[in-house]
Amino acid sequence: MSFMSAPTNFFTSKLNDALGWARKFSIFQYPFVTACCGMEYMATNCSHYDQDRFGAGFPRFSPRQSDVLFVVGTISHKMAPVLKTVHDQMCEPKWVVAFGVCTCTGGFYDNYSTVMGIDTIIPVDIYIPGCPPRPENVLDGLMKLQDKIQKGEQSRTLYDPAKKTGRPAELQGGYTIEGHIKHIETNT
Amino acid sequence: MTTLQILQEKFAPEITEAHAFRGDETAVIRPASLKTIALFLKDAPELDFNFLMDLSAVDYLFYAGGRIQKEFRFEVVYHFFSLKHNHRLRVKVPVDEKSPEIDSLTDLWPSANWYEREVWDMFGIKFKGHPDLRRILMYEEFQGHPLRKDYSVNKRQPLVGPQN
Numbered sequence: 001m002s003f004m005s006a007p008t009n010f011f012t013s014k015l016n017d018a019l020g021w022a023r024k025f026s027i028f029q030y031p032f033v034t035a036c037c038g039m040e041y042m043a044t045n046c047s048h049y050d051q052d053r054f055g056a057g058f059p060r061f062s063p064r065q066s067d068v069l070f071v072v073g074t075i076s077h078k079m080a081p082v083l084k085t086v087h088d089q090m091c092e093p094k095w096v097v098a099f100g101v102c103t104c105t106g107g108f109y110d111n112y113s114t115v116m117g118i119d120t121i122i123p124v125d126i127y128i129p130g131c132p133p134r135p136e137n138v139l140d141g142l143m144k145l146q147d148k149i150q151k152g153e154q155s156r157t158l159y160d161p162a163k164k165t166g167r168p169a170e171l172q173g174g175y176t177i178e179g180h181i182k183h184i185e186t187n188t
Numbered sequence: 189m190t191t192l193q194i195l196q197e198k199f200a201p202e203i204t205e206a207h208a209f210r211g212d213e214t215a216v217i218r219p220a221s222l223k224t225i226a227l228f229l230k231d232a233p234e235l236d237f238n239f240l241m242d243l244s245a246v247d248y249l250f251y252a253g254g255r256i257q258k259e260f261r262f263e264v265v266y267h268f269f270s271l272k273h274n275h276r277l278r279v280k281v282p283v284d285e286k287s288p289e290i291d292s293l294t295d296l297w298p299s300a301n302w303y304e305r306e307v308w309d310m311f312g313i314k315f316k317g318h319p320d321l322r323r324i325l326m327y328e329e330f331q332g333h334p335l336r337k338d339y340s341v342n343k344r345q346p347l348v349g350p351q352n
Contacts, residue, residue, distance in 0.1 A: 077348055078327055111341065112334040113326070116352050161351045 016152055023067070023093070024146040025055035030066035032086060035073025037100035040132035049135040054142050063089040068145065069122075074102035075115040087122045093154060095125045095145060099138070104129045104183075105167075105175045119159040119167050127171060129180035137184065191235060191277050199225055214278040216263075222281055223291045229268055229277065230296050237268035237277065240293065243303035245283075245311045249337040261285035262313060266293075283313055292318040310335035 031041060044051055051057045060066040063086045075083055087096065098118055101107035104127045106116035118124060125148055128141035148154075159166040170182040189197075192206050192213045202221035207214055217225055229237040244265050248258040260282035268277045283290055292315035293300040304315040305324040312333035315321060323330065329347045332339055344350055 077345070077352065078325075080348075112330075112339070112343065112345070115348075120349070120351050159351065 017150075020150040020152055024149040027054070027056035027068050027142075027145075027149075028058060028060045028066045029056055029068045029070050030061070030063050030086070030090070031059050031070045031072055032083060033070075033072045034075060034079060035100075035102065037072045037102070037132040040135065040138070041070065041072045041099060044135040044138045049139065051139070051142065054139070054146065056142060063087070064091060066090060067094050069094065069096045070099055071096065071103045071118050072099040074100075074107070074109060075118055075121075076113045077115060078113075080115050080121055083118065084121050093152075095149065095154060096122055097126045097128065097141060097145060098124045099128050099141075100133060101129050101131050101175060101180060104180070105171050107131065107175050110175070117159060117167065117171075121158070123155040123157055123166070125153075125155045127168060127183060129171070129183055191275060194232070194235065195225070195228075198228065212276070212278065214280065216280045216282070219281050219283065219290055222279075222293075225279070226266075226293055226296055229279075234273075235277075236270045236272045239269040239271055240266065240297035240299050240303070241269045241276075242267040243293075243300055243307065245307045245313055245335075247311060247335065247337045258282075262288060262311060264290055264307065264313060288312060289314040289316060291316050294318055309333065312336065 033041060043049060045057065045059070056068070063069070067090065069087055069090060071083065087094070098104045102109060102114070103118045106114055110116065115121065126141045126145045128138055130137050133141075157166040161172070164172055168183055170179040170186070190208070190213060192208060192215060195215055196203055196206060199217070199221060202218050202225065203215050204218060205216035229235050242265075246263045246265060247261065248263065249261055251258060262283040262285065264281045264283055266279040266281070268279065281290060288311070290313060292304055294304065295317070301319070302324060304318055305320070305322060307313050308315065308321055309323040309325050310333055322328070326334070327347070330345060332343070344352065
């Protein structure tokens with residue numbers, strides 16, 4: 001049997017596995033750091049917790065060179081267009097991590113200036129609630145992201161409050177401590 | 189003589205209230221005399237307030253849980269400082285709710301420019317003679333003034349949709 005006549009689906013699925021494996025261990029992240037969560041993000045990235053074990057230790061400060069967008073910290077309405085632009089500038093395939101409760105649901109900032117969850121602007125793959133999340137929590141989210149990358153899954157939908165889609169059920173309806181704890185527990 | 193004494197000597201009818209707590213002097217003045225008093229504070233050699241440290245406003249709606257009813261809803265608060273004499277003065281100017289308008293101090297202290305834009309943005313108090321009175325913190329399409337006490341906490345802006 002020649003190479004050309006081999007069943008193509010078998011061949012490509014294995015290629016996707018290899019691609020996923022390569023991608024998940026070479027995450028080039030863009031840290032979109034706007035607030036206090038940035039400190040915990042730095043703690044995770046430093047030697048004690050060492051994100052580099054997961055191949056995600058190298059932040060790129062250009063969206064065009066990165067494939068995972070870490071949104072770390074509160075996003076205000078004035079910052080929202082900037083975040084959208086940064087996300088648009090990233091090349092496919094791309095993933096988005098919502099780091100901290102402010103990016104997941106808006107947190108306790110239900111006020112005139114804060115975006116109530118970045119999934120109302122850009123699709124989010126991984127939610128890491130916490131104020132700020134502990135480094136273990138972040139690494140847990142990172143491993144879940146790696147699973148997603150391995151499977152080739154990407155979130156494409158925004159949060160729709162009317163249809164209740166695009167966001168985990170326990171994080172819907174605004175900021176509740178129970179919802180965030182449940183999200184951490186059910187996903188660990 | 190303290191700053192308050194100098195002021196009271198010169199502008200007695202314009203000062204409605206004055207108090208000092210441990211050297212922190214406060215004068216409440218009539219809005220019409222703001223420009224004159226500010227000019228005096230800046231130019232008098234014994235005062236020489238060359239630094240406008242802060243300019244903000246207070247909304248006294250529902251003040252003390254609604255138990256205290258003020259005659260005027262807003263108060264614009266100026267904090268002056270003299271680098272030369274190392275003394276400070278707080279000036280409060282009551283502003284009416286129906287015509288929230290007051291003289292701008294941008295020609296005396298250029299730093300008043302952005303402060304006054306912020307007060308306009310957050311409280312909706314206009315400053316007569318300001319060269320560029322635009323919103324500074326919120327975006328142009330924003331409706332209302334968020335630090336007014338009657339701005340609802342859960343109010344949603346038309347531009348950013350029902351969720352936000």
